[in-house]
Amino acid sequence: MKFNTKVIHAGIEPDPSTGAIMTPIFQTSTYVQSAPGEHHGYEYARTQNPTRQVLETNLAALENGVDAICFGSGLAAMDAILKLLNSGDEIVSTNDLYGGSYRLMRQVYQKNYGVVSHFVDMQNPQNIADAINENTKLIWIETPTNPMLNIVDIEAVCKIAKQKGILTCVDNTFASPYLQNPIDLGADLVLHSATKYLGGHSDVVHGCIVAKTKELADQLHFIQNAAGGVPGPQDCFLILRGIKTLHLRVQRSCENAAMIADFLKGHSKVANVYYPGFKTHPNHDIAKAQMKDFGGMVSFDLKADNIENANKVLSNTHLFSLAESLGGVESLIGHPASMTHGSIPRPERLAVGLTDSLIRLSVGVEDGDDLVNDLSKAFEAL
Numbered sequence: 001m002k003f004n005t006k007v008i009h010a011g012i013e014p015d016p017s018t019g020a021i022m023t024p025i026f027q028t029s030t031y032v033q034s035a036p037g038e039h040h041g042y043e044y045a046r047t048q049n050p051t052r053q054v055l056e057t058n059l060a061a062l063e064n065g066v067d068a069i070c071f072g073s074g075l076a077a078m079d080a081i082l083k084l085l086n087s088g089d090e091i092v093s094t095n096d097l098y099g100g101s102y103r104l105m106r107q108v109y110q111k112n113y114g115v116v117s118h119f120v121d122m123q124n125p126q127n128i129a130d131a132i133n134e135n136t137k138l139i140w141i142e143t144p145t146n147p148m149l150n151i152v153d154i155e156a157v158c159k160i161a162k163q164k165g166i167l168t169c170v171d172n173t174f175a176s177p178y179l180q181n182p183i184d185l186g187a188d189l190v191l192h193s194a195t196k197y198l199g200g201h202s203d204v205v206h207g208c209i210v211a212k213t214k215e216l217a218d219q220l221h222f223i224q225n226a227a228g229g230v231p232g233p234q235d236c237f238l239i240l241r242g243i244k245t246l247h248l249r250v251q252r253s254c255e256n257a258a259m260i261a262d263f264l265k266g267h268s269k270v271a272n273v274y275y276p277g278f279k280t281h282p283n284h285d286i287a288k289a290q291m292k293d294f295g296g297m298v299s300f301d302l303k304a305d306n307i308e309n310a311n312k313v314l315s316n317t318h319l320f321s322l323a324e325s326l327g328g329v330e331s332l333i334g335h336p337a338s339m340t341h342g343s344i345p346r347p348e349r350l351a352v353g354l355t356d357s358l359i360r361l362s363v364g365v366e367d368g369d370d371l372v373n374d375l376s377k378a379f380e381a382l
Contacts, residue, residue: 003062003178004247011057012240025237026050047225051233055240056208059198062177062243063190065210067217069224070236074173074193075100076229077207081169081189083223085137087114092131093140095119096148096352099341101140101171107343119348122152123283129160136164141187142171143180144287147299147336147360148353149274151283154290158186169209173197173327178250179292188212196327197296200242200249204235249329249365253296256331256371257363261298263372269382271357274299296364297326299336302357302382309382310335310357316378319371326362331371334360 001010014021026049031042042048052070059068071077078101085091091105097119109115116135120127128139139161143152154170161168169189170182176197182190192198194206211217224230261275276287277294287294302309313333314322320333324340334340337356341349363371 001061006058006061007243007246010061011054023051023054023237023240025233027233045233046228046230049230049233049236051236051240052231055236058240058243059177059192059208060210062246063172063210064181064183065190065212065217066214067221068208068210069217069220070194070231071207071209071224071229072231072235073205073229074191074195074207075104077191077193077209078104078171080220080223080227080229081138081191081209082109082115083227084167084219085109085115088135089115089137090133090135091115091117091138091140092128092136093117093119094122094142094145094150094152095348096121096145096150096354097140097142097344098146098171098173099336099343101142102341103343105140121352122157123150125153125156125160128157132160132164132166136166139166139168140171141168141182142174144174144276144295144297146174147274147297147341147358149174149276149281149295149297149299151276151281151287151290153283153286154180154182154185154187162186174295174297175291176246176250176327178247179254179295180290183210183212185290188216194239195325197246197250198243198327199239200246200328201238202325202328202330204238204242206231206235206239250296251293252365253363254293256365256368257296257298257361258294259368260361260363260371260375263375264298264300267379269303269379271301271303271305272353274353296362298361298363300359300361301355302359304382305355305357307335307338307356310359312381313359313375313378316381317374318377319366319374320361320378326360328362329365331364331366332362334362336360 033039056068105117173193190210
């Protein structure tokens with residue numbers, strides 16, 4: 001099946017007991033057995049749930065993996081991956097990283113468990129090669145990055161990792177499986193905060209991992225069951241519902257984002273626009289090669305670079321809602337320095353270009369002209 005068909009049909013069949021075309025919500029904590037160990041494949045809902053199993057099958061198909069493992073949030077999924085490591089192991093990751101990922105690596109795993117993380121500019125694969133040592137066990141890739149929208153060459157990084165026998169994981173949240181399939185480019189694991197584009201309606205918190213091999217999938221299913229960070233069946237139902245329109249929503253978001261990026265680029269009060277669709281973007285060619293389109297995220301900073309001016313824009317939009325998160329049908333506007341990336345020390349933020357006036361847009365599926373007009377009026381407050 002091609003992608004647009006997979007989102008509707010992969011791993012999904014009508015319910016055999018009723019013919020329901022939508023996967024039922026199996027809201028149960030346990031399952032009756034005819035005798036000890038004799039059951040219908042389900043024993044206890046932390047370990048297995050039919051709604052979750054359908055979603056995991058569907059997700060694996062979307063990312064061209066062997067299996068998927070679902071969790072209660074994107075960070076719970078990341079936590080499961082980090083549980084594959086031991087004290088003394090090291091991670092190499094990008095220096096432009098989601099604040100929650102940075103916090104989990106530095107303030108939990110490095111501080112409490114001795115798993116050390118190094119953050120480098122991954123736009124140059126040589127920086128990764130230079131950071132690897134005998135203790136490196138995981139390369140954590142985020143592309144497009146949050147919030148600077150840098151692009152990492154997944155295939156090049158995975159080749160380096162494979163030569164060293166190092167595990168690779170790509171956080172594919174910003175791109176979604178519609179735009180990018182990291183396993184096809186050599187990655188071992190793909191992570192999603194399914195809260196975002198996969199769910200798409202800002203009504204559920206969820207996370208998932210797709211594994212390239214059965215061995216990795218089995219290890220992560222063991223952690224999923226042992227640690228218990230599983231999603232509920234209704235959450236899985238909502239993600240399944242969202243996935244059915246993933247291709248339509250993301251494509252419309254991409255079209256709107258391109259329009260907004262062009263508007264911002266020509267605005268007199270904007271200093272820089274970060275959008276991989278521009279030919280002037282330093283990683284444009286890589287983005288064009290490994291992504292179907294350039295995504296629905298746009299970041300920009302102001303010529304008057306301070307929080308006060310950023311707040312004037314943030315507080316004067318009407319269609320762009322000031323809120324955390326991204327990837328929903330509605331457009332969101334956020335201030336990374338004080339919101340999503342507040343856990344990263346300011347000097348580290350500034351070093352990668354995350355200024356006090358940087359504003360991040362998650363472009364939704366509204367009419368593009370209306371969104372441009374909304375931003376244009378907000379700039380009048382400056």
